[in-house]
Each structure stands twice: as C-alpha cells, then as structure tokens.
Amino acid sequence: MRTLAVVGTGLIGTSVALAASRRGVTVFLSDRDPVSARTAAALGAGLAEEPVAPVDLAVLAVPPSAVGTVLAAAQRRSLARVYTDVASVKSVPVRMALRQAPDPSRFVGGHPLAGRERSGPLAARADLFLGRPWALTPAACTSDAALGTARELVELCGAVPVVTRSRDHDDAVALTSHVPHLVASLMAARLREGPDGMSRFAGQGLRDVTRIAHGDSGLWGDILQANAASIAGVVRDLHADLSRLVTALDLLAAPDGSEPERAERARGMRTMVDLLDRGIAGLAQLPATCGDVADARVRVAVGGRPGELRRLLDAAAEFVVAPEETVVVQAADAWGGGADGGLVVRFPLPSDLAECLTAGLRAGGWAAECEQGAERGYSAARTAGSE
C-alpha cells in the first residue's frame, strides 16, 4: 500500500492516518469540517487535500448512518481502488453501503476495536490499534483483492484482523460495547438526582462504572440506532433481571417481625445473591489479563512472628509479579505438622515461575517447596486446610 485516503478526521480516522503515515504511506485527509482535516494534517497525519489519482484504499471514518452515502459519493469520483469503513456496527451500514455503492465488490466493512473517552483529531494516536482486534466483515460480493487490501491496512496499524460475519460482530459488540455504554449512562443519569453532599462519597468504583458514559451523544445515538435489534435483545434480559431486583429490594426493605415476613425477606435475599453470583460468573467470560495457567505452587512454612508473612511476601515479590493476588494462607496444623500458631503459605504459579520462586526463597533462607502437578491434589489440600 502506497496511498491512502481518510474521509473523516476524528479520533479513529486521524489515528489510522498517523499510523499509515509513520509507515511511509502517503495519506490524503478530508473532513466535512475543513479545520478538522487541517488540524489532522498539522499533527502530521498527512495532507489536507484531494488525491489527483485513485488511491490504493479509502478509509471512511464517518458515523454508521453516513457510510452508505459517503461510499457512493467517493466511488462516483473514483477516490480509491478499495474502500473500507470503521463503524462500530456492521449489518445495517454494510447493507446500506452495498445497496448504494456503484461497485459493491470493492467495499469491505471494518471495525477497529479501539477508542478513547476523548474524541476528535487531537486525541488521535498512531499506536491506538496496537494489538487490538480489528473486525473485517466481507460480504458475498466482496472481491478477494478488496479484503486483502483492507487486511494490509489492519496489519499496518499493528492490529489483529478478525474476519467475521456482520451479524455475529453486531451481536458481540451489543454485549461488549453498546449495552455497557447504555448501562453507564443509566447509572450516570441517576447522579443528577443525588442528595446534597453525595459527591463526597464518590469513589473509584462509581467512576469506573460510569466512565464510558462520556462521549458524543449524537454519534452514540447513531451507533445504537444502527444496532438496535441486537441491543434490544440484551437490554430486554437486563430489564427482566432488574424487575426481579426491584421486587427483591421491596421484600428486603419491608419489616420482618412475623414468620411469613421473614420467609419473604429470605426469598428477596436469595434473588439478590443469585444476581451477584451470576455477575461474578459472567466476569469469568472475560479473558484474563494474564493468560498463564497456575499448574504448580510454592509452599512455604511461616512461624508466628509478627511481620514474618510481610517479609515473605516482599521476598517473593522480587521473583514473581503480584503474588498476593492468588496467595492462600492456611494453618500449619491442618497438615498435622509445623510449629503451633504457624502458617503455611501457597503461591499458585505457572510451573517455571514456581521453580524460580522456590529456588529464590530457599536462597534467602525460607523453607520453600515446589509442588508440581494436577490442580486436583491442590483442591483437596485447600479443603483440608479450610476445615
């Protein structure tokens, strides 16, 4: 790829342009707002002018509802040999694009899974897509050449191409992106009606839950509208859960003098704890940030002296990252051994790290043993220890 046109110099378009410019591609920038294109050019993203001949690829970085019209106009003036978009919804915009385009075979839908809270060219970064998935959704009529060129751009930006069907993509992002945005907005909207002095008690948890409610409501309205069918399914299930929660909270808020009242409260409590447990189970669906499997553990005996465990954890931290996350502490006597009041500490770790930690701790004078092997034996030991 030697030439690229970017139509729409917002966060995503300008970031694509910066990444391509860095790799030596000549980039032509345009935007409905000429100041935005000039800003992107002044940031080093390319030239704020029209190419004199068709470029290798045009990236249409415009809202979902504009993709069809912008594609048709670009093809009519022969802007590029191949076209792709970056809209975060695929089914409806791709259908519109294929319907309106003079040559639908030269278009392939795309969606880089990357973003920031801030929008506009000033927020753009050449490394925005590094290591991120970038969905490509070719239609039946898409030419191999078009898909190949789009894939080349994805790799140029350091992203990971994920070829998928539009419908599957839209169902997935409804759950991972669009409904979370709505949930953050629903929560944030409640804050307007909070009691005086409420904000003193706001902590990081509230900030995290509501963070993504920032963002252009016009653009987000466009995105949500384009994926309304997929989103509606998830929101309907959410609504059913919330209805059950309202009932449960009413049962819990009621007085509990009599036996039937206590039974009702217990029912409300079960509904609520069930929701909390399903939430924890849902989190397990997210890929772990660290993908290593702990198939071994380091066992260390610790006496009862004040601060001895702190010293062990500090010593371990020199060899492995954040072992406190998964460390298990048990009474030494649960195994019938060890000094009275002593503790046994276990660090679940991948095998190689476990061996490294064992050697390191032993060199420091700790009574460390490396236990390799199946998780089953480990579970049995935990059960024994927690009695």
Add this chain to the structure above:
Amino acid sequence: MRTLAVVGTGLIGTSVALAASRRGVTVFLSDRDPVSARTAAALGAGLAEEPVAPVDLAVLAVPPSAVGTVLAAAQRRSLARVYTDVASVKSVPVRMALRQAPDPSRFVGGHPLAGRERSGPLAARADLFLGRPWALTPAACTSDAALGTARELVELCGAVPVVTRSRDHDDAVALTSHVPHLVASLMAARLREGPDGMSRFAGQGLRDVTRIAHGDSGLWGDILQANAASIAGVVRDLHADLSRLVTALDLLAAPDGSEPERAERARGMRTMVDLLDRGIAGLAQLPATCGDVADARVRVAVGGRPGELRRLLDAAAEFVVAPEETVVVQAADAWGGGADGGLVVRFPLPSDLAECLTAGLRAGGWAAECEQGAERGYSAARTAGSE
C-alpha cells in the same frame, strides 16, 4: 490513643490495624477465623491475642448484620472504652447496635470510604485510607468522648472525617456505591449468555463497567439488605429509565418505510439521546480529578506545515501536564488574520500555568500570547471561531 482492638481482620480491619501499628499504637487482633487473625499478625498488623485490660478503642470490622451482636458481646467483656464500626451502611446497623449495647453512649458508627476489589487480610494496606473520606454518624446518645476517640482513629489513618446523619450517609452511598455495584453485576451477568467468540471484542470499557461486580456475594448481600430502602428508591428510577429504553429500542429496530414509522423511529431516537445526555450531565456531579479553574488561556498561531501542531503540543507538554485534554483548535481566518490555512490553538489553563507556558513557548520561538480574564470573552471567541 495507645491501644486498639480490631475485631474482624478482613481487608478493612487489617488495613486499620496496619495503619495504627505504624503510628505506634498497640493493636490486638481477633477474628471468627483464627487463621485470619494470625495472618494479619504475621503481616505486622498487631498481636493475635486478647488485651488484658480495656483498650482505648475497639474497631468492629464485621459485616453490617453482625455489628449489633458483636458490639454487645464486646461491651459485656469490657473490651474497650469506646467502640466504632466500619460497615458501609449506617442506619440499620447503628439502630441494632444502640438497641443491643449495654452502654450505647460509648458507640459511634463509622464508615471509611475505601476499598479494593480483593478482600481478606492479604489485600490490606496501611495507606488504604490516605486522603479518603471516613463518615462518622454519632447518635443523640453518643458521648463527646466517644466521637473524639473515633475521630482520632480516622486522623491516625490519614483519612478525612465527615460527620453526618446515618440516613443522609445511606442515601448517598446507595447512589455512589451500592447501586453501582448492582449495575455492574447486572451487566456482568449478561456476559454468561454472550455469543461464541464474544470475548475477543471485550475492551477496557466493558472491564471498567463490570470491575466492581467482583467481590464476596455473601458480604455484599448483607450490605445491600441493610440499605434496601435507600437502594430501592434509586433502583426504581433506574428501572423506569430502562423501561423507556426498551420501548425506544423496539421503535428503532422496527422497519421505517412509512411516514408514521419514521415518526416513531424519531421518537425512539429522542428518548435514547435524552438518556445519553442525562448521563453526561450526571457525570458533571462527580468532583473533577483536577480542581484547578482555567481562568486564562494561551493563544498560539500555527502555520499549515505538516506536523507543526504535533511539535507545538510536544513543546507545550514540557511545561504543563496533558494540555491536549482541553486544547481548542480553530481556523486562523475566523479572526480575519493569520496565514491562509493557518490555525489558532488555545490552551485553557489556570492563570499562573498560562503565564509559564506563554514564556516557555515564546522562548522556543512560538507566537504565543497569554489571555487573562473572564470566561465570557473566551466563549464569545469560540462562537466566532466555530462559525
């Protein structure tokens, strides 16, 4: 304060004990689970034994529903002269405590607004409360001495005491902590039912929205039950918003061939954008992480050369932190001056930083001017520039 008893050596109890131990206080640790108390002691949080004489203060770091019973038992064995708790709900636990305690005047309700996703003594940190608010909710019968001793502990931990009524505290944390937890759980629970391959598309936004759904469902059930009345009010409003959203999504997902269908879609869109806008307005209720008022701005003219804006932003970054967050770029010709294709960049900043940045940029050869004064003139300039 010279002696402290901590009953319950989980995350909060052990963190209080670590903070007090560091300040030279003798701390006595106990827990229903003796291994937990021994673990806290081995971390350097204090002694895992009962005091021989009443201590100055006992911190009851137990779940909300246990505060009353644990307080009564502690007072009967004269554990301390003054008692406080750390439950994140105040009305119900304090009422139970005052009802069951042999001497209610010696008890004052407390709640440090600090936490981590992880629980248990291993997650404890001496600096957990630094700069965080710590609510104290004295009742009519609370002695001045009890409130004074509790306040001393708060300051010892580096936290900020906030004396407030139980009811006001509970209404505030329902909104800032309890409902956000439920919202995170509701969203996370949906992930169990996602399509195959969904997790490839999970990004930081989803992780942030659902992060606090981690956490012990038993303890959280206890907390939510104790504050059910306040939570129910907020959740009911959330439910009403969500019902409107379901209707709006159904309208948006329907076909829009005819004129009445288009009108319905427009209605759905307005409902959704209204929700998004209310979310953005709600976020404004949260205190800004940086409290400085931008009462001045630095104005810099930039030519049309590629990358020149990038060089300006890099130069500015040497003098002020993250100026890109608020930078405004406009066309130079909107003021009738400047080179054709040139831009004017404005950095809104507190007055002293603006002067510092102006001097620094001028020294680097940039055409920078510092504009002091009221925001009104600035708004007028923005309006002119955006035409």
